[in-house]
Amino acid sequence: MIEIWIDALCDVWATIDTPGFGKVKAPYLIKRTEFPSAISAKDDFPIALTIPAKADLQASAGGPNEGFYSGVTEFHLTPDLSKAHLPSLLPWYGKIWIAAAANMKLGGLVHNFMLNENDSIVGPVGLKYGDEQEHWGFLVNWTVKEASNPTVVAGDPSMPNY
Numbered sequence: 001m002i003e004i005w006i007d008a009l010c011d012v013w014a015t016i017d018t019p020g021f022g023k024v025k026a027p028y029l030i031k032r033t034e035f036p037s038a039i040s041a042k043d044d045f046p047i048a049l050t051i052p053a054k055a056d057l058q059a060s061a062g063g064p065n066e067g068f069y070s071g072v073t074e075f076h077l078t079p080d081l082s083k084a085h086l087p088s089l090l091p092w093y094g095k096i097w098i099a100a101a102a103n104m105k106l107g108g109l110v111h112n113f114m115l116n117e118n119d120s121i122v123g124p125v126g127l128k129y130g131d132e133q134e135h136w137g138f139l140v141n142w143t144v145k146e147a148s149n150p151t152v153v154a155g156d157p158s159m160p161n162y
Contacts, residue, residue, distance in 0.1 A: 005109040012103045013048035021046045038130035041079035049074045067146040078136040116141040
């Protein structure tokens with residue numbers, strides 16, 4: 001289930017450390033209640049906000065019970081939209097890709113974590129999370145396939161019917 005691995009995904013982004021930007025902050029969604037309601041370019045950047053978007057869950061009496069989750073991680077990087085920042089943003093494609101490729105099992109918690117085939121890393125794009133000034137960042141679209149979940153049993157009478 002997503003609550004088992006989502007913070008491990010945040011940990012992937014927290015491994016990124018880029019000269020001129022520093023180490024990425026990647027607030028957890030489950031371990032600690034630290035997901036921000038607002039961000040500050042002065043205090044919080046660089047920051048990666050991971051936001052689940054969709055779950056496709058399959059339960060089968062005779063086959064594997066699988067969960068496919070997709071979402072986006074917003075990388076907020078510069079304080080504004082000055083085009084002078086663009087050259088310093090180019091290494092982020094590789095940094096993000098390498099971090100994801102090095103963690104395809106999220107520490108053994110999932111069957112597979114991958115960047116989406118289309119629109120893997122979008123940007124630099126103008127982002128705005130709250131009231132802060134619009135700024136440069138990237139949108140990283142990802143999918144997680146959970147390992148087969150033995151706790152989900154299709155047709156189990158002890159499971160609630162929704």
